[in-house]
Amino acid sequence: xxxxSGDEINSLDVLLQQLAMTIRRQIANIASAYDLTVxxxxxxxxxxxxxxxCTMSELADNTMQISATMTGIINRLENRGWVKRELDxxxxxxxxxxxxxxGKHQLEQLEAERRKLTExxxxxxxxxxxxxxxxxxxxxxxxxxx
Amino acid sequence: xxxxSGDEINSLDVLLQQLAMTIRRQIANIASAYDLTVxxxxxxxxxxxxxxxCTMSELADNTMQISATMTGIINRLENRGWVKRELDxxxxxxxxxxxxxxGKHQLEQLEAERRKLTExxxxxxxxxxxxxxxxxxxxxxxxxxx
DNA sequence: TATTGTTATACTCTATAACTATA
DNA sequence: TATAGTTATAGAGTATAACAATA
Numbered sequence: 001x002x003x004x005s006g007d008e009i010n011s012l013d014v015l016l017q018q019l020a021m022t023i024r025r026q027i028a029n030i031a032s033a034y035d036l037t038v039x040x041x042x043x044x045x046x047x048x049x050x051x052x053x054c055t056m057s058e059l060a061d062n063t064m065q066i067s068a069t070m071t072g073i074i075n076r077l078e079n080r081g082w083v084k085r086e087l088d089x090x091x092x093x094x095x096x097x098x099x100x101x102x103g104k105h106q107l108e109q110l111e112a113e114r115r116k117l118t119e120x121x122x123x124x125x126x127x128x129x130x131x132x133x134x135x136x137x138x139x140x141x142x143x144x145x146x
Numbered sequence: 147x148x149x150x151s152g153d154e155i156n157s158l159d160v161l162l163q164q165l166a167m168t169i170r171r172q173i174a175n176i177a178s179a180y181d182l183t184v185x186x187x188x189x190x191x192x193x194x195x196x197x198x199x200c201t202m203s204e205l206a207d208n209t210m211q212i213s214a215t216m217t218g219i220i221n222r223l224e225n226r227g228w229v230k231r232e233l234d235x236x237x238x239x240x241x242x243x244x245x246x247x248x249g250k251h252q253l254e255q256l257e258a259e260r261r262k263l264t265e266x267x268x269x270x271x272x273x274x275x276x277x278x279x280x281x282x283x284x285x286x287x288x289x290x291x292x
Numbered sequence: 293t294a295t296t297g298t299t300a301t302a303c304t305c306t307a308t309a310a311c312t313a314t315a
Numbered sequence: 316t317a318t319a320g321t322t323a324t325a326g327a328g329t330a331t332a333a334c335a336a337t338a
Contacts, residue, residue, distance in 0.1 A: 008273065008276050008277065008280065009261075009264070009265055009268045009269070009276065010261070011280065012268060012276055012279060012280045012283075013261060013264045013268070015280060015283045015284060015287070016165075016169055016264075016283065017169060017173070018287060019162075019165070019166065019169075019283050019286065019287060020165065020166040020167075020169035020170050021166075021170075021188070021209075021210070022287060022290055022291075023162055023163060023165075023166035024166050024167075024170060025210050026290075027163070032330095037304065037305075037329090038305095039304080039305060039306095040304090042167070055319080055320095056319070056320060056321095057318090057319065057320080064167070064171050065305090065306075065307090066306080066307065066308090067319075067320060067321085068306085068307070068308080068309095068320085068321075068322080069305065069306055069307070070320090071320070071321055071322085072304080072305075072306090073304090073305080075321095076303095076304080091314080091315070091318095091319085092313080092314060092315090093313065093314045093315070093318065093319040093320070094314095094318095094319060094320085095319085095320070115155075115156070115159060118155070118159045118162075119155055120289075121286060121289045121290055122155045122158060122159070123155070124285075124289055125282070125285070125286075127154065129282060129285075130154050130155065130158055131154065132278060132282065133158060133279075133282045133286075134154065134157065134158045134161060136271070136275060136278065136279045136282070137158075137161045137162065137165050138161065139270075139271070139275075140165065140267060140271075140279075141161070141164060141165060141168060143267045143270055144168055144172075144267055145168075178307095183306090183327065183328075184328095185327080185328060185329095186327090201296080201297095202296075202297060202298095203295090203296065203297080211328090211329075211330095212329080212330065212331090213296075213297060213298085214297085214298075214299080214329085214330075214331080214332095215328065215329055215330075216297090217297070217298055217299085218327080218328075218329090219327090219328080221298095222326095222327080237295095237296085237337075237338070238336080238337060238338090239295065239296040239297070239336065239337045239338070240295095240296065240297085240337095241296085241297075293338100294337105294338080295336100295337085295338075296335100296336085296337080296338095297334100297335090297336090297337105298333105298334080298335080298336100299332100299333085299334075299335095300331100300332090300333080300334095301330100301331085301332090301333105302329100302330095302331090303328105303329085303330090304327100304328080304329075304330105305326105305327080305328070305329095306325100306326085306327080306328095307324105307325095307326095307327105308323100308324085308325090309322100309323090309324090310321105310322085310323080310324105311320100311321080311322075311323095312319100312320085312321075312322095313318100313319085313320085313321100314317105314318085314319080314320105315316100315317080315318075315319095
């Protein structure tokens with residue numbers, strides 16, 4: 001027994017913060033090669049993973065921001081041709097935001113690059129280690145969100 | 147065998163991003179109760195953990211930002227009494243940035259609050275799970291930084 | 293000459309409050 | 316009345332480039 005439980009939690013806490021900042025910085029670096037900010041990348045990926053369109057509210061909720069902020073982010077992405085807005089015919093207060101074909105294509109390129117970098121890290125873990133890490137992070141998120 | 151290695155890496159990748167954003171959001175929430183931004187919190191904690199003072203370059207390196215950005219962050223913290231600048235007598239190009247007594251006191255309060263929240267999550271892990279997570283995140287960071 | 297840090301500039305993010313349009 | 320989204324506004328972060336002071 002080399003450490004007290006409180007100490008272990010403390011150093012794990014510090015390490016998790018470092019991990020969070022490192023991952024965010026890596027996203028920032030790759031996104032900036034496509035002239036995107038982290039906030040723009042997160043909005044685009046939210047739409048991409050939804051597999052169809054997102055409303056402004058869904059984007060705000062998913063990226064944990066308020067709708068006024070999202071308006072600015074989507075305005076800039078729309079001006080640059082990454083996304084387009086379309087009115088929801090069944091509720092004309094709602095905008096459906098979707099990727100343009102070009103936006104989707106570029107985003108897939110960016111993601112392929114980013115995943116290659118992540119793979120270079122994760123492939124140095126055994127399958128067992130990957131699964132263990134997955135389970136532990138899953139548990140962390142489940143508790144946090146609850 | 148229920149999953150291919152590539153799939154496991156993909157879903158782990160997504161999960162790690164979620165973790166990063168969740169941790170950052172938690173920092174943002176607690177810091178804002180002290181009227182601090184995430185960038186300000188990170189600068190303050192960098193000084194706090196250094197256990198003495200930091201130079202502007204050290205702050206910029208540690209928070210992965212350029213020095214021009216750090217100038218603005220430290221200016222605002224100085225104006226509000228969290229930190230103070232002192233010239234390094236042995237190299238007068240260098241500023242030594244340190245916490246004020248009041249800044250240190252407030253930061254310790256903030257950290258106590260934040261750690262309590264983290265503990266509420268991590269205490270639901272067994273000691274074994276904590277140590278395993280620690281080791282895996284350690285490994286991740288070691289590979290990434292290398 | 294090289295290094296440390298600041299200033300000027302431009303753009304983006306962020307949150308609050310007030311607002312419009314639709315349900 | 317309630318909801319979806321925008322606009323106006325103000326403050327903060329971010330990066331680039333040019334700069335001053337010191338080594």
